[in-house]
Amino acid sequence: MDKQKVTRRQFLKATAAGIAVAPYFVPSTVLGKDGGVAPSNRLAIAHIGVGGQGSYHLRFHSKRNDVQIVEVCDVDRRHLDRARETLNDAYGQKNSVKYIQDFRHLLDDGDKFDAVLIAVPDHSHAICTLAMLRGGKDVYCEKPLTRTIHEGRVVSDTVRQTGRILQTGSHERSNPKSRYVADLVRNGYLGKISHVEVNMPNTSHSRIPVQKPMDPPKELDYDLWLGPAPERPYFYSDMVSPILHSHFERCHFWFRYQLDYATGEMSDRGAHILDLVQMILGKDKTGPVELWGTGNDNIDSEFDTFMKYEFGYKYADGIEVRGTSNGTDDSRGLRVFGENGWINVHVHGCALTASDPKLLDIKLKPSDSTIGRPVGHHEDFYDAVKGRGEVVASAETGHRTASICHMLTIATLLGRPLKWDPQAERFVGDEEANRYLHYQYRAPFTL
Secondary structure, eight states: TTTTTTTHHHHHHOOOOOOTEEEEEOOOOTTTTOSSGGGGGOOEEEEEOOSSSSHHHHHHHOOTTTTTEEEEEOOOOHHHHHHHHHHHHHGGGOOOOOSSSOGGGGGGGGGSSSEEOOOOOGHHHHHHHHHHTTTOOOEEOOOOOOOSSSHHHHHHHHHHHOOOEESSSSSSGHHHHHHHHHHHHHHHTTTTTEEEEOOOOOOOOOOOBBOOOOOOOOOOOOOHHTTOOOOOOOOEEEEEETTOOOOSSSGGGGGSSSSTTTTTTTHHHHHHHHHHHHHEEEEETOSSSEEEEEEETTTEEEEEEESSSSEEOOOTSSSSEEEOSSSOGEEEEEEEEEETTTEETTTTOEEEEEEEEGGGGGOTTTTTTOOOSSHHHHHHHHHHHHOOOOOSSSSHHHHHHHHHHHHHHHHHHTTTTTETTTTEETTTTOOOHHHGOOOOOOOOOOO
């Protein structure tokens, strides 16, 4: 390669392929932001979804010198306006970010970005992720990875087929405290594990009566927000959440409590807590073989996910996981029970407590196997994109965790225990349950 003609993208591709590239120097302002990171090491990224959690990711990236935001996409122009303000403050006059509403046009500019961060409602995770993977982009997708089990299998298979990098946003597994517990359990310091108790209180969910249909705001592309989900009328309620102090509506934050789009607390916080169970027990490539769930329906409410619930599942080796929605925010997390006592991991933040404080002072031996300590969940993704390495929350990992969340919801909806084949990824001898593995997409959306 002529080093005078090496582009930034050629450099990244050549480095990933192991090709020696002669060093070259370009001013760090080439991509529009001052800083000490050379352009060849700075990732150009796009954001899909910048309301709520997506706005956090946008602010986080706008402050980093090793990342350059080049495109922002959201179905709501109000979110785009807020994003523009954030990036105007961060990039100043050098701001050349492109803002669009339809993610399907993100790839119109070809090689403008390397990776994309997706923070849209759960029911649109798969369609956005697959479009980006097939367009040659690496993906950081918020948890849960997908809305249905079948979507998750397609996404995971597509990552493998395309050779792209995907990080699921289950950031608690990058916390050194949760990984320390995994090391203790896997090396036998807790003795034989008998069971895990999960406390997953629901403190932001409310019942609201069925609302009158209304026209969506002019700034919102509501049809695109619905995406593959069934057509439902938009509503915006005069009622205000007594907990979150915001108005109830069909979309944005409140999507998570409507089964068309998500499964409530089960796939919201559950995608963190049950993900840690998977990691700590070393089950990232498999899942339970038996499961059950009970809960109360939200009858005659716009929100139809379960508010109160009990659930449980069992792995092939006999370890049981038992969960409840009882408790408070202070009790949210998981407790692993072994012959030598228990360790509790609080979510969020992974604060640790134990039946004996000495369990938290164990020094791992050089001969112990460990799962490593990433410097951060985003940083782990950046490093993998640059070096084409592994991530701590891969597509397969995210898919297996999301599958448990969805299986428990299905068992609760059906009101009976279910048997699951983790290899075939189907319910055993139960076609009624298998019908919940996916749903008929609304045209024109397809997998």
